[in-house]
Amino acid sequence: MHKQLKLFLVANSLFLLAGGMLGPLYALFVRDIGGDILAVGASWSIFMVVSGLGIFFMGKIQDKIKKDKSFIIVGYGLMSLGFLGYFFISNVIQLFLVQILLGISMMIQTPVLDSFYTKYLESGKFASQWAVWEGMYFVIMGIAALIGAIFVKVFGFKNLFLVMFLLSLIGLFVAMQLKEKND
Structure with a gap:
């Protein structure tokens, strides 16, 4: 596996771990800020x-600009800000705003993450190297769910959000080490 893919997997793993710690607990957090089931559904x-x-829009832009690393950094940076934003949420309207920010981060990073990963795949190893990407997602999200539940039970949501932010900053720093690959 190419060195850039390994570095990329480390960066993305940190973001998956950070976000995955909240995933299954999200509805409980929304309830804690005064939301109900409708607020959970609406915010999601x-x-x-x-x-x-x-994503439809950004894919076309990214095909023309071809600066994967720049889009990765912006997308990850906005996601880090979104994770920090959770720390300050006290009502559903603020939650909606953070969800918009996180949605923007996903629309920026989703096409470019696939583009970057694809450029570094080794010929003849497409299936196995995509399996690493996909398998990593499920394993990390599964582990993150348990870690997040234990963490929230012991330390509460506010501290979880700070840990999510810190992990994402480390992931952002790792992503800054990535190198562009010309088509």
């Missing part, structure tokens, strides 16, 4: 729709 919907619609 906002995130998904902003992400999804933006």
